[in-house]
Each structure stands twice: as structure tokens, then as C-alpha cells.
Amino acid sequence: MASISMERGESMAEIRLENLKKCFGQECAVKDISLIVPDGSFTIFLGPSGCGKTTTLRMIAGLEHPDQGDIYIGGKRVNDLQPGKRGVAMVFQNYALYPMMTVQENIEFGLKNRGMRKEERKQRIKEVAHIVDLSAHLHKKPHALSGGQRQRVALARAIVKQPDVFLMDEPLSNLDAKLRTHMRTELTRIHRDLSATFIYVTHDQNEAMAMGDQIVVMKAGTIQQSGPPWDIYHKPANVYVATFIGSPPMNMFQRDKLLAYVMNTPEYSEGMRFLHHETEWLGIRPERIMLSPYHTQHEMFQALDGIKIPGRMVAREMLGDETIYHFDTPLGPLQAKIYLLPPLDDDRIELMLPYEAFHQFDRGEQLILAARPHQKETPVFKREYERVENT
Amino acid sequence: MTTQTPLSIKKVKSMKNVMPRQQAPFSWHAYLMILPSLSVFLIFYIIPIFYLIFLSFHDWDLVNPVKQWIGLGNYFELLQDADFLQVLQNTFVYTLLTVSLLIILSLLTSLWLNQNDIFTRFVQGAIFSPYIISLVSVALLWLWMMDPQYGLLNAILTWFGLPPYPWLDSPDTALYALVLVSVWQGLGYNTLVFIAGLNSIPTDLYEAAALDDTPSWKTFFRITLPMLSPTLFFLVIIDLIASFKVFETIAIMTGGGPLNSTNMLVYYIYQYGFRFYKIGYASAAAVILLIILSILTWLYFALLEKRVHYR
Numbered sequence: 057m058a059s060i061s062m063e064r065g066e067s068m069a070e071i072r073l074e075n076l077k078k079c080f081g082q083e084c085a086v087k088d089i090s091l092i093v094p095d096g097s098f099t100i101f102l103g104p105s106g107c108g109k110t111t112t113l114r115m116i117a118g119l120e121h122p123d124q125g126d127i128y129i130g131g132k133r134v135n136d137l138q139p140g141k142r143g144v145a146m147v148f149q150n151y152a153l154y155p156m157m158t159v160q161e162n163i164e165f166g167l168k169n170r171g172m173r174k175e176e177r178k179q180r181i182k183e184v185a186h187i188v189d190l191s192a193h194l195h196k197k198p199h200a201l202s203g204g205q206r207q208r209v210a211l212a213r214a215i216v217k218q219p220d221v222f223l224m225d226e227p228l229s230n231l232d233a234k235l236r237t238h239m240r241t242e243l244t245r246i247h248r249d250l251s252a253t254f255i256y257v258t259h260d261q262n263e264a265m266a267m268g269d270q271i272v273v274m275k276a277g278t279i280q281q282s283g284p285p286w287d288i289y290h291k292p293a294n295v296y297v298a299t300f301i302g303s304p305p306m307n308m309f310q311r312d313k314l315l316a317y318v319m320n321t322p323e324y325s326e327g328m329r330f331l332h333h334e335t336e337w338l339g340i341r342p343e344r345i346m347l348s349p350y351h352t353q354h355e356m357f358q359a360l361d362g363i364k365i366p367g368r369m370v371a372r373e374m375l376g377d378e379t380i381y382h383f384d385t386p387l388g389p390l391q392a393k394i395y396l397l398p399p400l401d402d403d404r405i406e407l408m409l410p411y412e413a414f415h416q417f418d419r420g421e422q423l424i425l426a427a428r429p430h431q432k433e434t435p436v437f438k439r440e441y442e443r444v445e446n447t
Numbered sequence: 448m449t450t451q452t453p454l455s456i457k458k459v460k461s462m463k464n465v466m467p468r469q470q471a472p473f474s475w476h477a478y479l480m481i482l483p484s485l486s487v488f489l490i491f492y493i494i495p496i497f498y499l500i501f502l503s504f505h506d507w508d509l510v511n512p513v514k515q516w517i518g519l520g521n522y523f524e525l526l527q528d529a530d531f532l533q534v535l536q537n538t539f540v541y542t543l544l545t546v547s548l549l550i551i552l553s554l555l556t557s558l559w560l561n562q563n564d565i566f567t568r569f570v571q572g573a574i575f576s577p578y579i580i581s582l583v584s585v586a587l588l589w590l591w592m593m594d595p596q597y598g599l600l601n602a603i604l605t606w607f608g609l610p611p612y613p614w615l616d617s618p619d620t621a622l623y624a625l626v627l628v629s630v631w632q633g634l635g636y637n638t639l640v641f642i643a644g645l646n647s648i649p650t651d652l653y654e655a656a657a658l659d660d661t662p663s664w665k666t667f668f669r670i671t672l673p674m675l676s677p678t679l680f681f682l683v684i685i686d687l688i689a690s691f692k693v694f695e696t697i698a699i700m701t702g703g704g705p706l707n708s709t710n711m712l713v714y715y716i717y718q719y720g721f722r723f724y725k726i727g728y729a730s731a732a733a734v735i736l737l738i739i740l741s742i743l744t745w746l747y748f749a750l751l752e753k754r755v756h757y758r
Contacts, residue, residue, distance in 0.1 A: 140660025166659035
């Protein structure tokens, strides 16, 4: 795919949603959503199915009319504007290509409706076909194309209109894993080159993390958190976001469980100062847990600035680059993720949970204290990394 | 691995060569199983068709033990018979009018009724109901309604201050009256099939069109109609064949008159075969109908094959 020469107009395309609400009968898909999507951002609506992310997108597109609230695109209220007049283009989950038209006619259709001159249309189609690498397929019908090619036609149909806003409804979900990763990079590149506002709906947190510069985590028609991927991962606003992001999800347990365990092991009374007085829930990411046979040499493990607990291995998933361990511990079931180390076979292992790796949440499941991100790479990790690089 | 791969390829190749040549061993059981349906098919379909063609080359009155061979005599006579040419013309006019009216009207009603509320469901049921009534009843009902003196239709016309219409009594209007009846009768079925066709068009196409800022007339002609074309085509052929075979309404309402103005192929065949006992002559007319219907059926399958199914 070639680089992009198409330019966008001067118009700003910040999208502002104010108290949006949409119900279908008794079911409210979107309850109360207020959000600012900055101009030129790659914003991801992330959430499980039924969380209202697609409905929100469709309201921005104009395919659904909100029951309440206002939608502004570039400072202009668009609630009563037809979808075609909003300066947005949409890529549908099933591509929604016109099956009776050739690839070229598909791409051209929106331009024709605008009454664009033929030479200009030809020029634009040529450029866009080059961008998405479809020049050889312009005269085919969609049914003669592969899934990835159809996806690119859908993309081309959106790009060719040079909209201020791209709306994408899980556009990669019908592709196979390899193509999906490839298209991810393509989309990031296209976004960078077009510098338009992208809103992208997905339930796949990897996609969200990989492409987004703003992630909006949604659940049951409400926004749980919105922010850059780094914040979503490192400062999850509440228990829901903490356990939604990350694979496997963050380990959560209640304060009482921890205190009950600590009471029998007096050496930790000092360490419990890390607990905030309002903390009700504690969370630790599987990738922050240390295991004794691997990490005993590690400075943090030796410095004892964490809780050591015995664990009985219940299951182990070896995934190549990483191994996921499932343990039964006095704190309940815990999962640990270890990178690039040979799998352990012992079924009794000592786990170390560093104090600084804990997220703390209050009674209302809201974040009080976030874990401190890794300041430096662990020596073990670094050594393994280099070894893999050299071979 | 390396040694297994070529082996498996060889296997596939050899299977490819063998598969088509391999034939199931001849089995009497299988033929025994299909014998009942095969015999019904032979006795009631295949043999009569060939017998019909055989009869069309003869002069026969159904009673005389001798069937006299006259070659193409019946066909020459048919094509020189002004009545038959009139009948052919009637059939074509009737078919053209019925099919085009049916398709256009049912397409419009289906666009109107393509919703799922109580009212439209009621209307759907209402316009479908004539289709399940026996054609004989339909014909009798309309015969009564079209009565020039006591009929409901003329009563309505005079109530509005309009002059009474001759309906079935004039050679100029009788054919159109028959068209009206068959359109009324077939509208519900056609509409229902169109609604099914409309429902099978994915909604995201319309959404894509909306985002492409497509005017509604263009959405209809560029998206709805092409997506509906398999349905449209199916209905056109079905309606064509059905209206070529029209019989009941003629038999009950007009008897082919006045002045042969509503006589059509099937009724003409019936008249010559079972009223005038000119079996050979009727058979020749039937062969002509058979040819017309065969062409239509062939057209249906040939074009259906070529049609792109937008899936």
C-alpha cells in the first residue's frame, strides 16, 4: 500500500456528545453518555457486546436518532442532519458493499451522489485504489473478492469521500488473525496520513490498545473510563475497567482476605502501611506477580517489599512467549503471567506480590491508588529478551 | 513431515483420477424404490405429452376407432383460422396486461406494506385472502358484481354519478374485466413474495446508501430494485405461466365471448376437444401452448442461471 497524498480540508472535526440516551423499548442501549472526541484522534469505543458502543457510533453516524442529548460535529449540532450530510464516512462490520456494483462503482457511488465531475472522480478513485492496493480489482464485483479485499473496498469507499470523521464498526472482526494484525497497522498508518478523526468500535482490547490514542471503556450504556491506553492500563478508574483490560484479567480480592492472611504472618504488620484506609478491593496484574524459582535472585524479591504467599499450581498455559499459571492461594485463586522463561513443573510455588504493584479500590469500586508502573526492566526479563533477539 | 507431504499429494491425485470413473454397482433395489413415483410420472406426464403430439398429427373425433393421419394439417388449419389468431392475440394481450399490472401493483403494495405493525399485517392478510379462495368462487363472485343491472360495481358507479360500464357485456371491455379479476386474485401472493424479497435485503446496504447521501429514488433504483431482481424475475415467470393457463374465469364468466373477445388458448383447446370433438385439432393447439410454456420455462432457468445472486 502506497503512502497517501490526499488532503483533508481545514475544518475541525471535534465530536462532542452531551447526555446521549437511546432506548429500544424497555432496553436502554445508551443511558447517559457525554464525551469529547478530539479532532484528529483515533478514539476506540471498547466494551463487551451490548454495552452500547455500536449504538453510540450509529447515533454519531445518524443511523439512530438519540432519545435525549445532543451530538456536535465540529461545533455544529447535527441531531437533525441526514447521515449523508454530516461529513462522516462509515465502515460497516459486514462491509455493506453494494453487491451489484463493481469495486469501482462502489467507491464512486458516494461521489456521484455529490455530483462530482467525472475527471475528478476518476482521479480520486485512482488515488484511493492505490492507497488500499486495489488497483487490479477495480472491475470485479464484491463476491469475487476475498474477505480482506472486501474490507479494503469498504475502507476505500470511506476514504474517497475525504470525510472529517471515520466511523468504524468492528471492521476487522470478520478477518482472520493474521490479516487482522496487518490491517491494524494499515489503519494506524491511514489515520496518521489522513489526520482525520477516527472512531473505532471493538470488543477486542488488543485492537484497542494497539491502535487507539483515546480509549473509551463502556459497560451497560455508560462510560466507565476514557483516556489514553497507558492510563487505561495503568490507572484503571474502577474495578470493571481493571478486570476488563489485560489478559488474563487483573487478580482481585477483598481487603479482609489479605488482612486475615497477614494476621498469621506477623512480619508483614509493617508492610501493611501500603494499604489506604478506604481500600476495599485490591487488584494486581498477573504480569506483576513474581514466582520464587524465577525471581529469587531479583532485587525486589530479596528486598521483601511485597507479600510472599504459598501457592498451589492448578493449571498452566504455555503460550510460547508467555506462560500463564493458575494458583490456589490463601488469598483465593490468583493468575500469574511470566514472559520468556521455561515453564515450571513444581506444584507448590511461592508467589511474591510487590506492594507497589497493587491497585486499590474503595467500597464503590473506584480507584484510590494505582500501581506504580515498572520503573526499570527486571534483569531477568532483560537477559531473556536479549537471548531471544540473538537467536 | 517431509516424506509425508508428497505421499499425501499423490494420494489426492490418485483419488481425483479414480473418483469420477468409479460408478455405483447397478442395483435393482434402487430402481424398485423409485418405481412407484416413476410410474406415476410416466403414466400421467410423459406418455400423455407424447400421445398429445401423436394426436396432433391426426384427425380424430374421440369416438371413431380410426385416427386418420393428416400430418401437419391441423397446424395449417389452426394458423389459417381467424378465430385461433384472435385467441392467440387475446392470450398475449391478457398476459401482458395481467403480468405487468400484477408486478407493478404488488411491488408498490409491498413497499407500502413492508412494515411489521398490526395494521400492515392485517392488510397483508386481507389482500392475500383472495389467493386461497377457489378460482370458481372468485369468478362467480365477480360475475355477480359485474352484472350490468344488479351488480355492485355499476351500483357504485351510478352512486358516484358515473355512467354504468358494460364490463363483461361488450367485446371492448370483457378482456379487461378478466384482467381485473386475475390481478385482484394474484395481488396478495405477489405482494407477499415481494415483501419476503424486500426483507432479505440487508439493512446495512441502506445505511451505507444513507451515508453516501443517496436520494431516495436512487436508493430504490440502484439498490432495492437490483437486490430484488431475482424475486422480480421469479414472479414474472410464475405470473406469465399462470396467465397463459387461464381457464376458470373464462369458463364461468364469459364462455369466451362476447364475439370470441375473451377466448384464450386453454379455453379454446377445451372447446375444440370436448365440445366440438376435434381432438386432433385441439391437440395441435395444445402443442402450441406447450411450446410457448416450454420456451418460458427454459427462459426462466437459463436466465436464472446467469443472474448474479448477490450473496
